[in-house]
Every structure is written in structure tokens, then in C-alpha cells.
């Protein structure tokens with residue numbers, strides 16, 4: 289019955305590629321095969337001392353940093369991220385997470401990672417959006433790599449997420465002490481992969497990292513779906 293309804297709806301509202309808006313073929317999900325092949329992947333996970341590692345160098349201590357693809361204004365990843373954040377599409381987040389997982393699985397980048405930790409949203413913001421997009425990405429990565437997720441220890445305690453008009457300096461000031469750990473020992477001795485949707489100024493990541501690193505002997509690596517750097 290469900291399948292029948294699904295087929296019926298597809299007849300009148302065929303699923304479209306979120307990048308080029310062409311009709312998806314049987315077996316395609318969210319993004320058509322052609323657009324998928326054209327996504328601007330970074331492969332930074334295979335490259336030590338890559339561009340985003342240089343970007344974070346000296347700001348926080350980290351193991352490795354990578355992102356799945358480049359975020360360019362007007363580019364395909366902008367459509368993808370917009371759909372993920374503003375069009376209520378948690379399935380897309382899990383799908384993208386699986387792409388990320390397939391990309392980094394088996395590489396040195398994920399070797400030794402104990403936990404995936406999504407950058408948390410403030411609970412109020414998460415209620416508005418219906419989900420945390422970084423958590424959906426983590427679910428996809430976890431499904432492919434088998435690495436467990438911890439989304440309860442790191443918390444966003446200050447809602448500062450309407451800051452788009454602030455200058456870079458103000459934004460940096462704004463993210464100090466907006467995260468806290470529900471359990472100071474949960475990350476002790478662990479190598480955490482902190483997961484975000486898009487890295488822009490890096491200030492949110494920096495703030496999360498500082499909080500996580502308060503746990504004894506914890507280490508972090510960083511991964512995002514996209515990077516503007």
C-alpha cells in the first residue's frame with residue numbers, strides 16, 4: 289500500500305535532483321548521477337597539511353581536518369546545503385553523511401576515531417528546524433563506518449545563531465563559552481571527530497573544540513560536509 293502510494297505520488301510529483309532539478313532516475317536519491325560526479329570533492333582526508341588544516345593551525349590543537357566538498361557561492365554545494373538547512377530534509381542529511389562515510393572509510397583519517405560528535409544546535413533552533421543537520425550527517429557516517437555517535441555530551445547553552453550580519457570579530461566574540469559539556473569525563477582519553485555542515489570562519493568549530501579539549505587526554509579531528517575555505 290505504501291509502495292503504491294509512493295508510486296502514485298511519484299507520477300504527479302516526480303522527485304527532482306536538488307542541484308539541477310532534472311527528474312531523478314530509478315535508484316537515484318536526492319542528487320542525479322551527473323551532478324553527483326560533478327560535486328567539487330576536496331579529498332583533503334588523503335592530504336596532510338591541507339588548506340583547512342593550515343586554516344586551523346595555531347588556533348586549536350587538532351589531529352586532522354577535512355571536508356567532503358568545496359562550498360562556492362552559486363555552486364552545487366550551496367544548493368545542497370540550502371536544501372539541508374532550510375527545506376526540512378533530514379533524509380538528505382543522512383544520505384550526504386553516507387557519501388561522506390564512503391569517501392573517508394578505511395582511510396588514515398578515520399583510523400583511531402572513537403566518537404562522532406555533531407556541532408550542536410541550541411534546543412530552540414533545533415525545534416524550529418526539526419532536526420540538527422550535523423547530527424543527520426553523523427548518522428550517515430556512522431552507518432557506513434560503524435563509529436558511534438555522542439550527541440548528548442556537548443551542548444549549546446547560548447542561542448547566538450542569528451549573527452549573520454556581524455563582522456568576523458564580533459562573531460568570534462559571540463561564540464566564546466556558548467558550548468558546555470554535560471559530563472566532563474565522557475570524552476576523557478577519546479579521539480573525537482567533530483562534525484559540522486559548513487566551515488566558514490571556523491569560529492564555531494574552534495569554540496566546540498576548546499570545550500571538548502577540557503576533558504582529560506581528549507583529542508579532536510574535524511570534518512565538515514563542505515568548506516568555504
Ligand SMILES: [Zn+2]
Pocket residue numbers: 305306307308309310319320321322323324
Ligand atoms: Zn542533477
